[in-house]
Amino acid sequence: MSLIGERLGPTCRPPILSMGPAVHRRIAEDGRVMASSSSKPRLGRPMTAFLSVVCLVVFGSPLASGSPDGTHPPAGMVTVPAGVYQPPFRSEADAKEVPVKAFALDRLPITNEDFLGFVRADPRWRRSQVKRLFADANYLADWTGDLHPGVSAPMASPVTQVSWFAAKAYASWKGKRLPTTAEWELAAAASPTRPDGENDVEFQREIAAWHSAPSPGRLPAVGGGRANIFGVQDLHGLVWEWVSDFNTAMVTGDARGDAGLERRLFCGSGSQAAKNPSDYAAFLRFGLRSSLQAPYAVHDLGFRCAQDLPEFPVRLSPAP
Amino acid sequence: MKNPLHPSSPARAARWAPVLSSLLLAAIALGADSPGTSPRITDPEIQGEEKAVLTHAPMVPPPITRRHATKVLVDVEVKEVVRRLADGVDYLFWTFGGEVPGLFIRVREGDLVEFTLANHPSSKMPHNIDLHAVTGPGGGAASSFTAPGHSSRFSFKALNPGLYVYHCATAPVPMHIGNGMYGLILVEPKEGLPKVDREYYVMQGDIYTTGRYGTPGLQTFDQEKAIDERPTYVVFNGSVGALVGDKAITANVGETVRLYVGNGGPNLLSSFHVIGEIFDRVYPEGGTVASQQNVQTTLVPAGGSAIVDFKVQVPGTFVIVDHSLSRAFNKGALGMLKVSGKEDLLVYSGKEVDAVYLGRQAEAGSDSEKKVASLQAQMKEAIKTDPRIASLTKEIQVEKGKQVFMQTCFVCHQVEGQGVAGQIPPLAKSDFLMADKERAVRTVLQGMSGEVTVNGTKFNGTMIPLNYLPDEDIANAITYVRNSWGNSGDAVSVAEVRRIRSEAPPPPANTFE
Numbered sequence: 001m002s003l004i005g006e007r008l009g010p011t012c013r014p015p016i017l018s019m020g021p022a023v024h025r026r027i028a029e030d031g032r033v034m035a036s037s038s039s040k041p042r043l044g045r046p047m048t049a050f051l052s053v054v055c056l057v058v059f060g061s062p063l064a065s066g067s068p069d070g071t072h073p074p075a076g077m078v079t080v081p082a083g084v085y086q087p088p089f090r091s092e093a094d095a096k097e098v099p100v101k102a103f104a105l106d107r108l109p110i111t112n113e114d115f116l117g118f119v120r121a122d123p124r125w126r127r128s129q130v131k132r133l134f135a136d137a138n139y140l141a142d143w144t145g146d147l148h149p150g151v152s153a154p155m156a157s158p159v160t161q162v163s164w165f166a167a168k169a170y171a172s173w174k175g176k177r178l179p180t181t182a183e184w185e186l187a188a189a190a191s192p193t194r195p196d197g198e199n200d201v202e203f204q205r206e207i208a209a210w211h212s213a214p215s216p217g218r219l220p221a222v223g224g225g226r227a228n229i230f231g232v233q234d235l236h237g238l239v240w241e242w243v244s245d246f247n248t249a250m251v252t253g254d255a256r257g258d259a260g261l262e263r264r265l266f267c268g269s270g271s272q273a274a275k276n277p278s279d280y281a282a283f284l285r286f287g288l289r290s291s292l293q294a295p296y297a298v299h300d301l302g303f304r305c306a307q308d309l310p311e312f313p314v315r316l317s318p319a320p
Numbered sequence: 321m322k323n324p325l326h327p328s329s330p331a332r333a334a335r336w337a338p339v340l341s342s343l344l345l346a347a348i349a350l351g352a353d354s355p356g357t358s359p360r361i362t363d364p365e366i367q368g369e370e371k372a373v374l375t376h377a378p379m380v381p382p383p384i385t386r387r388h389a390t391k392v393l394v395d396v397e398v399k400e401v402v403r404r405l406a407d408g409v410d411y412l413f414w415t416f417g418g419e420v421p422g423l424f425i426r427v428r429e430g431d432l433v434e435f436t437l438a439n440h441p442s443s444k445m446p447h448n449i450d451l452h453a454v455t456g457p458g459g460g461a462a463s464s465f466t467a468p469g470h471s472s473r474f475s476f477k478a479l480n481p482g483l484y485v486y487h488c489a490t491a492p493v494p495m496h497i498g499n500g501m502y503g504l505i506l507v508e509p510k511e512g513l514p515k516v517d518r519e520y521y522v523m524q525g526d527i528y529t530t531g532r533y534g535t536p537g538l539q540t541f542d543q544e545k546a547i548d549e550r551p552t553y554v555v556f557n558g559s560v561g562a563l564v565g566d567k568a569i570t571a572n573v574g575e576t577v578r579l580y581v582g583n584g585g586p587n588l589l590s591s592f593h594v595i596g597e598i599f600d601r602v603y604p605e606g607g608t609v610a611s612q613q614n615v616q617t618t619l620v621p622a623g624g625s626a627i628v629d630f631k632v633q634v635p636g637t638f639v640i641v642d643h644s645l646s647r648a649f650n651k652g653a654l655g656m657l658k659v660s661g662k663e664d665l666l667v668y669s670g671k672e673v674d675a676v677y678l679g680r681q682a683e684a685g686s687d688s689e690k691k692v693a694s695l696q697a698q699m700k701e702a703i704k705t706d707p708r709i710a711s712l713t714k715e716i717q718v719e720k721g722k723q724v725f726m727q728t729c730f731v732c733h734q735v736e737g738q739g740v741a742g743q744i745p746p747l748a749k750s751d752f753l754m755a756d757k758e759r760a761v762r763t764v765l766q767g768m769s770g771e772v773t774v775n776g777t778k779f780n781g782t783m784i785p786l787n788y789l790p791d792e793d794i795a796n797a798i799t800y801v802r803n804s805w806g807n808s809g810d811a812v813s814v815a816e817v818r819r820i821r822s823e824a825p826p827p828p829a830n831t832f833e
Contacts, residue, residue, distance in 0.1 A: 138441065138469050205530075205540075211495075212412050212540040214402050215442050240444075280543045283492040284445065291446030291467035298468050299441050 073104040077307060078231035080105050083195070085182035088282040098182040105179060105187050106304035108222040109234055109241065110170065112143075113155040115162065118170045120147060125166055135163035138297040156221035158239045158302040164294040167242045167303040178244040179306035181289070185282075188235040190228040197228070198279065207281045210237040215300050236281075242303040246289040363477070365389045366432050374423035377557045378569050380519040380580060381426040384508050389430035396423055398447045398466070398488075398501075399440045405527065405553060406560035406652060407723070408536035413500040413558065414445065414488065420558030421523035421584060422486065422503025429481040429510045434473065435460065441469035447496065448472075450489035452623070453505045455479050461489040481509040483606035483625040485582050494546050494586040498528050500558060502584030504625060509608050516629055517575035522563065523582035524590045524620065524642060524653065526551035533651060534790065549587040554647035556640065556655045563640060563655025564726060570658045576600075576631045577657070585622030591643035592626065593617040594657065596636070603627035617643050632659045637735060649731050714799065714811045721800025724793045728786065729801070737805040743781055745774040748805030757812060760798050761820045764789070791817040 073079045082102040087094065119126045126146040130139055138161050144150030153159070162170075164178075171177050179187070191197030198204070225234040235241070276282070292298070369391040373381040399418050405411040416422025427433055439447050446467045450459035454476045463474035487493075488501035504523060528546040529539035533553065545552065556563050563569060571577045583590045593616065602612040606625030612618070620626045632638075640655035647653040726735075732744045739746035747753055752774040753760055767785035771778055786794070795812045802809035 208530075208543060209540050211444070213538065214400060214412050215444050217442075277492075278543070278547055280492040280495055284495075287446055287490050288467075291465055293467075296467055296470065300444050300468065 073309070074307065076107055077104040078107050079103075079309065080183065080187045080230050080232070083186045085186050087181075088276070088279065088286055100180075100182050100186050102309050103179070103183055104307040104309055105183070105230075105232055106176075106306070107227075107232055109158040109239060109302045109304045110167075111156055111222055112149040112153045112159045115159040115170065116147065116149060116155075118173055122169070122173065125169060130166070132295070134165040134295055136295045136297055138299070139163060139166070141297065142299075152218055154218065154221065156223075157219040158222050158234070160219065160239055160299055160302045161297040162242075162301075162303065163297050164242050164246060164292070166297075168244070170303075171305040174305055176305035176307045178242055178303060181243045181245050183306055184235075184241065184243045185285075187228070187230060187232050190230055190232075192226045192228055195229055198276075204281070207236045211281070211284060219300075239300050239302040240285070240288050240298070242301065243289065246292055247294070363389075363432055365430055366391050369393065371395075372425060372427065372433075374417065374425060375521070376417065376419050376423060377421050377521040377523060378563060380424055380506075380521050383512060383515075383519075384426065384428045386428070387510075389428065389432070391432045391434060392427050393434050393436070394425055394427075395436045395438070396449070397438045397440060398443060400443045400445065402538065404559055405529075405539065405555075406534060409529075409531075409534065409560075410538045411499075411527070411529065412538070414443075414447065414496060415500050416449070416486070416488075416503050420500035420502075420525065421521070421582065422501070424503065424521045424580070425486075425505040426508065427478050427505070428508045429478055431478045431507075432475060433478055434475045435464065436471055436473045437464045437466055438471035439466040439468050443468040445496075446490060447488050447501065448490050449486055451476070451484060451486040451505055453478055453480070453482070453484035453486070453507050458489065459486075465490065478507045481507045481608045483507075483580055483582070483603070483627055485584065485623050485625055487584060487623065495541055495543070497584055497586035498526065498546055499541060500525065500584075502582070504580055504582040506580060513578075513627075514629070516578040518569075518571050519578045519580065520569045521580050521582075522556055522569075522640065522655065523584055524554065524556055524588075524592075525558070525584040526586065526588045527553040527555065529553065532788070534788070546586070551588065551651065554588060554642060554651040554653040556653060560652035560654075560727070561723070565656070565723070568637070568656035568658045570660070571632050573632060573635050573659060573661050576629060578627065578629045580625070580627055581618075581620055582606075582625045583620040583622055587622060588642075588644075588647070589622055590620040590653075591617050592620050592628075593641050593643040594628075594630070595639040595641060597630050597632070597638050597657075599628040599630050601629040632657075635659045635661055639735075645731070649728070652727070654727065714803070717796045717799040717811050718803050719800075720792075721796030721798070722804075724789070724797040725800050728789070729797060732783075733801075737801060737807075743779070745772065745777075745779045745781075747801045747807070749775070749807060751775055754802065754807055754809055757798070757802070757809065758816070758820060760802070761794065761812060761817055764794050764798065765817075765821055787821070791821065 080103055083100050085098045085100055086096065087098065123129055124131075127140040127143060128146050140153075140159075141161050142150070142152040144152070149155060168178055189195065189197050191200035191203035193203075194200055219239065222234055222238065225237050227233045228235065288301075292301075365388075367388045367390055370393070372392045372394045374394070374396070375381050396416050397418070398414070398416060400412060400414050401418060402410050403413050403420070413420050435449070435451075437447070437449055446465060448461050448465040450461040452459060454460045456476060460474055460476060464472045466472045484505050484507065486503050486505050488496040490496050502523065502525060504521060526549075528542045528550070529535070529552040530542040530545075531537070531539050531552070542552070553560065561567070581590075581592050583592075599615040599618060600613060601610040602615045602618050603610050604612055604618065604626060605621065606627060610627075610629070615628070618626045618628060636659055638657040638659060640657060641648040642653040644653075725733075733739055733747050734744070737747035737750075739748075745752065752772060763783060765785060765787050767783050769782040771780045773779075789797075791814045795814045795817045798812045801807065802812070
């Protein structure tokens with residue numbers, strides 16, 4: 001992890017996962033990040049690792065709700081190191097930078113097969129039984145039946161047309177949660193070769209190509225995209241993804257605040273508060289999220305889950 | 321020209337504005353607690369309800385004949401569709417109604433417009449609409465912001481008459497507009513506009529692709545070029561050739577033509593010009609006063625419009641261009657208005673375009689030769705229209721070559737290959753052209769400068785190399801000119817062009833982008 005830390009760009013602070021003297025220095029620099037840590041029971045890193053091993057031995061795989069230890073995230077997940085997210089838009093009241101703690105993120109988007117397991121386990125989220133309040137009429141519309149994704153929704157393809165409520169329920173069922181916008185954007189900023197993908201021309205070209213290609217009737221299988229430097233795949237080029245706070249962009253005290261939305265997003269004014277008005281891809285994601293409401297089920301919108309990592313005592317030690 | 325507008329109408333509109341906007345605000349305040357339903361507005365001026373007639377370019381909905389305000393329902397579906405941008409070039413257009421430009425909307429001053437914007441479920445992006453005809457913050461943008469697979473509705477009163485642009489206003493706006501999200505809405509003055517014989521809808525836009533002009537395949541939007549305002553394509557009505565050949569707009573001699581001209585941009589201003597015509601009346605910037613008469617070129621701002629009226633007096637093909645001519649010459653900003661005589665066989669048989677050419681024949685020859693030439697022309701026409709014969713390779717090459725010629729070569733060599741006296745040598749009946757086929761290929765590939773003698777006349781000019789054209793286009797274009805306007809020769813094959821291109825020393829760098 002320290003190698004990754006050395007290469008982080010200016011918008012991504014170094015991860016706080018390495019050991020040794022350098023760690024203390026970084027902690028001192030990242031005091032604000034540290035300040036947000038709570039005072040949960042602290043275990044030494046070796047101890048955590050040891051307990052994980054015990055868990056593995058005693059309880060089997062910690063896939064769902066096991067305690068990830070940062071070095072070895074749960075199966076199917078990867079660790080995204082801590083960093084700082086700079087929102088593309090913000091009002092004067094919003095923070096210029098959002099510190100993000102290291103977290104675990106699903107390597108791949110949730111597939112139809114994954115979601116089928118969920119609706120088998122919880123009938124309330126089957127297409128015929130879901131409450132309209134929680135999912136609109138497009139919910140799982142491509143599936144042929146309650147428990148049959150069918151030809152239009154291959155098992156290995158990402159599940160789409162799921163509402164935010166449904167995605168959130170799935171994540172809870174897994175003992176996980178949806179990533180925040182800041183977390184998702186931080187993970188998605190990384191290209192296959194560098195954490196600051198905005199400077200990776202090939203990576204940017206791939207993202208642009210997806211925006212200029214029509215939506216396929218049937219989505220390809222997950223895992224087709226190159227892994228980014230953290231090991232996450234398909235953050236770009238397959239589907240949009242829900243985040244837990246998707247609507248913060250449009251909420252200006254009152255969710256009906258049309259004027260605030262317009263000021264931030266539309267026409268020329270869209271760029272006034274923008275961090276980088278040349279980052280069209282960020283505008284597109286921001287626009288998509290802003291257009292959503294929690295019950296919406298959209299053809300090209302899926303999700304993946306995130307999970308907290310336990311905190312390390314080494315991060316809480318004062319710098320010498 | 322008398323101002324067609326009733327002088328008191330803007331003043332009346334202005335008087336109404338505060339009343340209406342307070343009504344509107346009150347209605348929104350009342351309706352705000354019940355999301356999903358539109359606020360109820362009662363307007364004593366409004367009588368009845370009708371569904372708007374919407375048309376794809378170049379057509380325009382019929383003039384409004386009713387003499388009262390009504391509630392007009394406008395339903396527009398946003399679709400993201402792959403369409404032809406140029407021959408062999410595809411692009412994912414984002415559209416208002418499935419085509420670029422968006423559907424033409426026509427309402428009457430004072431109408432209450434109930435606008436429903438549906439975003440097709442297959443769309444990747446959210447979209448909205450900002451109509452410049454709307455009085456209100458954002459022009460409807462915030463109220464119409466719509467996720468894929470959803471629809472939004474809002475209403476506005478068409479207070480001000482004029483020709484207005486509408487466009488998507490979702491960030492990043494240059495991308496949404498650059499991908500085709502623009503169109504026109506005409507708010508007719510209460511008194512209507514002066515009657516004309518034909519109305520057409522022409523709208524310019526600039527397009528930014530990663531591939532160079534003509535690069536085949538599905539093209540990607542190029543963010544860098546858009547930010548630098550360096551378009552790859554500048555087109556009328558959404559694609560190269562959308563107003564050319566069979567798709568040209570038409571009129572008959574003696575008719576008055578009105579063009580509703582819009583410019584979606586997102587970036588370029590248009591120097592709108594019709595070659596060989598003078599605009600009798602111009603409503604500059606789409607306003608309602610025809611304040612200009614006898615105009616050659618009218619400026620159409622990005623996000624703006626103009627209305628031009630002109631009577632066509634002579635038949636022929638009138639080329640429509642953005643007179644920033646690299647856009648017409650190299651980027652596709654070219655359309656055609658074909659003017660013919662009345663649809664009467666006697667008049668049509670005169671075929672005035674051919675008559676100019678036949679006239680030259682007559683000067684040099686006897687009546688008999690003239691008749692032979694006429695018969696040959698008829699034979700050529702018959703051959704062209706006979707699908708069995710037209711399938712012959714050379715004929716196909718000639719037809720394809722004509723398309724290339726009409727996009728690239730005709731600007732200098734002229735539509736009938738006649739050239740320009742003293743400046744541009746003729747291709748029609750050209751001894752120089754026909755003497756050496758390979759030289760013709762080389763000239764296109766490498767350009768030519770210095771003195772040449774064509775049909776006994778000396779020319780001393782420069783032709784730029786057109787080496788950016790694909791081999792096939794060059795082969796077809798030369799086959800076309802070698803078999804047109806009195807020339808007759810064998811076809812040029814793609815292999816020949818390829819061979820000559822490979823033999824040729826690399827020409828000086830010639831960037832057309």
